[in-house]
Amino acid sequence: MDPYSPEQRQAIKRTVGSTAPQASVLLNEPIERIERFIAKVGSFVKSSHHIVGERPYMLILVESSPQEEELSGNEALRSLRRNKPVFRVDEELRLVSAEEGSIRLVDCGIRTADEKALGVMVRGSYKYDILMGTITDEGNVSYPGADPLSSSKFHHPMIEFEILVHEHKEKCLDREQNVKYWQKPRDRILRGKPDSTESVFHLSLFSWLNMFVIDKLRIFGETLGLGQDKTDIEVVTIDGTHLVEIKWLGENENGTKYDESTISRGLAQVKIYLDHDQDWQFICAHLVVYDGRPLQAHQTKSGYDDSQRHNLCRPPHILFLESETPSVMARRIAR
Amino acid sequence: MIDSHSILLRMRDVAFALEAAGSHRRRLNRIGLQKFIYLYDAVSTLYETFPPVEGHYTYKHGPYDPAIQNAVDSLAFRGFVHVHGVERDNEGNVSATYGLTASGSNFTQELAMVEPFQVRWRIAVDVAAKVNARGWGRLKELAYSEPTYAMERIHGFGRRLKPEDRFSNSTASLLEIFKRTLRAGFKDVRPSNQVILELFFRYLENYAHYSRRPSISVSSPSKGA
Secondary structure (H helix, E strand, C coil): CCCCCHHHHHHHHHHHCCHHHHHHHHHCCCHHHHHHHHHHHHHHHHHHHHHHCCCCEEEEECCCCCCCCECCHHHHHHHHHCCCCEEEECCCCEEEEEECCCCCHHHHHHHHHHHCCEEEEEECCEEEEEECCEEEEEEECCCCCCCCCCCCCCCECHHHHHHHHHHHHHHHHHHHCCCCCEEECCCCEECCCCCCHHHHHHHHHHHHHHHHECCEEEEEEECCCCCCCCCCEEEEECCEEEEEEEEEEEEECCCCEECCHHHHHHHHHHHHHHHCCCCCCEEEEEEEEEECCCHHHHHHCCCCCHHHCCCCECCCEEEECCCCCHHHHHHHHHC | CCCHHHHHHHHHHHHHHHHHHHCCCCCEEHHHHHHHHHHHHHHHHHHCCCCCCCCCEEECCEEECHHHHHHHHHHHHCCCEEEEEEEECCCCCEEEEEEECHHHHHHHHHHHHCHHHHHHHHHHHHHHHHHHHHCHHHHHHHHHCCHHHHHHHHHCCCCECCCCCCCCCCHHHHHHHHHHHHHCCCCCCCCCHHHHHHHHHHHHHHHHHHHCCCCCCCCCCCCCC
């Protein structure tokens, strides 16, 4: 039986379900200052979207500068035209400096990690909150999307992760509906630019979970070293934290190849995370493997070493990526 | 039957509560005092201390510990507490507000310096600051939103309240959720008590909002608990 009432769940989510409390702890700043910054960024994105357009930029919270003027949409546009998309501002969005710099998500992550800072990367009306290298929130400011508390056939608790990950594939990945991940679909070559192949699947699944995990308190996405030594996604619920590790199989446009052994390596990586979890934060782990290899390899070479699987880790979800429409596939099979 | 040890401990807590409220130029009435000490006990696990074993029960006007009323009466009898605005209503309920006398305040400040009591004093100061930031008129609303009381009150009067119990729907388990959530996604994060306490009071406000409880002032004289 769930010990928490719906009102309690709402109140808990409202209390700790945003970037501000954690940023307050990590940056040693008053929570009100962080909240003010995030609120001002939201207002700015909304009001300046029609001026700035789809050009990406980043806002980084720095020390107060009362003598400076608040960043306007026109000022932002002028800076962007001068190739200066990194704005350092205070919580009132008073502009301290505009600088050159890459606005790739991974570079924004590195910048906030190096500077131990909170930044918001914006493209159009979409934003990512990035706290010291980790995505702590994302969403469309103008159209916030489905409220996780409202009913929807796609909303599920994290315990139903298998359904969540399959619905994500069906509604976002299949036929590249929302994400372009093939570079050459005919040859089954995956994209590897401008960001890594991992990040293509990572960001898409992150957004899906952020929107549709009904019992989520917080969600974190790693921007640095995806697939390396950090967890890819962590979903915090009242009961504990779920870890999601993402891998891909096949070949990408950079010539990088991953075969069946990657599945076992992924399980071993998850095991290390769980073994090092001294605070017992994680209550469950999932390895999601997006398979870009040919169908035959997917069907015959998707084994793994189960001894590498931690007892809190579910069996891996190995999802075949389709590169042709059902009608093309049917014609090919018929031949 | 309330033993004298419980009353002595509550004399300390009442003195701390009235001194902490007094630092914000506030007196507490009978109900307000009960609620303040209930919140003060509820968050005590955050400071790695525990409330008295015999503590609060559900009652007519919120969480109630009879030892608190006995303690404040004992302090008043000894001249440490001044009783203001004593009134009796048509139903025979007595209302009053309490504040420390000068000697009571001196006694409390000396008590606060004694090492075993320093943590309890710290809790009283912190809770008073959080209540003051939100308005003393919201004390009842805040106490009613505390998870243990919110869940138990629907079962009637006389139910023992254990907000310190980590294995139930309580303040202690809620504080654990907050700590865990703040630690997630990053290594070696150790949120301070101040941050967790702020989140706890924000939770109480949010819960009150979602459960749509009316805010009722307790800063003016009203019926006894």
